[in-house]
Amino acid sequence: MSATAERLPEEIIRTAIEWQMRLRANASNAELHRQLHDWRCHDARHELAWQRLQQVGGLFQVSQLPDAARTIPLLRRAEADLSRRRTLKLLGLGLAAGSATLLVTTAPPAWRSDFATTTGERRRVDLGAGAELMLNTGSAVDVLGREWVLRTGEVLVDGAGWRVRCRFGECEGRQARAVLRERDGYSEIHVERGEVLISTTFGQRRLQAGNGLGIHPTQMTVLGKRALDPFAWTRGLLVVNDIRLVDFLAEAGRYRQGWLGCDNTVADLRLSGVFHLDEPAVMLRNITHLLPVHIVERTRWWVRIMPLA
Template identity: 25%
Template sequence: MRESSRDEDEIYQYADPIVDEALNWLVRMEAGGTVEASERAEFEVWLNADAAHRTAWNEVRDVWSSPEVVTASRQLDAATPVTSVMSIRRARPGRLKTWALPLAASLALIVGASHFAMQLFPRISSDYSTAAGERREVTLPDGSLMVLNTGTAVDLDFSSGRRGVRIIQGEAWFDVVHDAAHPFHVVGDYGEVQVKGTAFSVEVEGDSDTAALQRGSVDVVHRSVEGQTARLVPGEMVIASKQSLSPVSEFDVDDRFAWLQGRIVIESQPFDAAIAKLERYFGGRVLVLNNRLRNIVVSGDYRTDRAETAIDGLTAAAGGTVTRLPGGILVIH
């Protein structure tokens, strides 16, 4: 098997491929020096090929001159080797070399700042919410207990005899007071949990909802696919996506609900997945730029209110280092 070179292992690529291309063009076109006519023509072809290209280009170009990028660049100056503009010009399309990682990370993460704003809007309009690293207990109007995990927002519906909670984002655990005449409903993006009295959690994340049962019994119904239901027994979970319900599977109850005791349990997970789990409890963004770290298997037991310390320790154990950028951004390389 061929071993990857240093460049291939540490090449940064933004999650959105179009933004990734725009970032590469920004480095090539805006880093300074004279742009050759052939390169300008190549750029114009890319820019006009798709409206999404122009949108991405305008966004990263605006960010280029923002105060945040200027501050981040100054902070990293001492640690970043000086590289000629002609070396930047020779970067392969769609790829940024190791020496361009700090610049790319600054741009890409700040471009993603709108994501933070979008995450805040649901919390502003919700009935109850938590910030990163926060856990909150709420006694509901019927006496049931609801505990919100980090970065969660929910709306309540307890009018006219109804008992309902809509999870806008994040994860909540419920200990439901038994009332056979008034079923308790928890709704996510794609799934709905129906119970009369039990303890369970529902997590809304990305493009799926996860229902996990601690005790009792629940029925999970797909909200838009008729006839798709699943009945869970303790220690079982099901994932609802836009298309369907997953097969019912078992899970480790202690690990899954460790956050109720303020703990984050990571058991033999790839480094990338472990960092993503810790990032939920961290108040900023974390970007892994060293691909050699991504699949290293790691384990640990951490506190939910010490996520940044956990990220530092896990990264050091895996052989990586952490660079801090303004605005609560951690870059792992």
């Protein structure tokens, strides 16, 4: 098969679209251009997806590309023939089907950040002065002077000296290793090594290794033993202990595209185990070996866990 007709995985096409939208939201960001260059050079298929997307974008006479769900099928159908006439025709069909809702008018905040990851991606960033930051799936951070700001998602911070601001406070570590995560309504921090000073508008607190804390708008709450290992993702793993199925799927869903859920009759079933984040399909199949359930997959973007008949 020629390079022109090569069929690309949807995950690669979707990632190329996300890169395109990040650039449109922050075109002057030199670091973003460097990250994109690294991604394109990492795999010949990445570069091919990027070139195809630019050709489609160049022929599309609007300020934004269609969203990923619409663009992927159009690129699929145009893979074997990217001529101007055929591409315009396919895009025109897509517009007719999607009307005004086809266009992406606002890029998510993560795409306007200094560093960001797409769904399922993890990335390391050197903070300098002997410190390192690692972004988990769907996360974004900004750099403000010597301070790093967690905009969304989750990060691991490790090293001699660092300062990271989360939604409701500022965390400063010395020879410390900690995970910070933004949740609905509060920020969460777990310390694996060293000590972290947490400063908020209502006070300060020092958090020692082995402890976790929820940082809320007006208070800090101690986090007890968790069903989820907060550091396992840094090793590419999802490690759970006696977790509800519905909570497991909510966590696993962060690492894959599309909708993932379960029937209410199996939501409270519990499971324990070690799962590999880079193999989401295998992760879901393993559930059927641990629990009396089966998988209903109408498309790879819509998956529901159901009880066995």
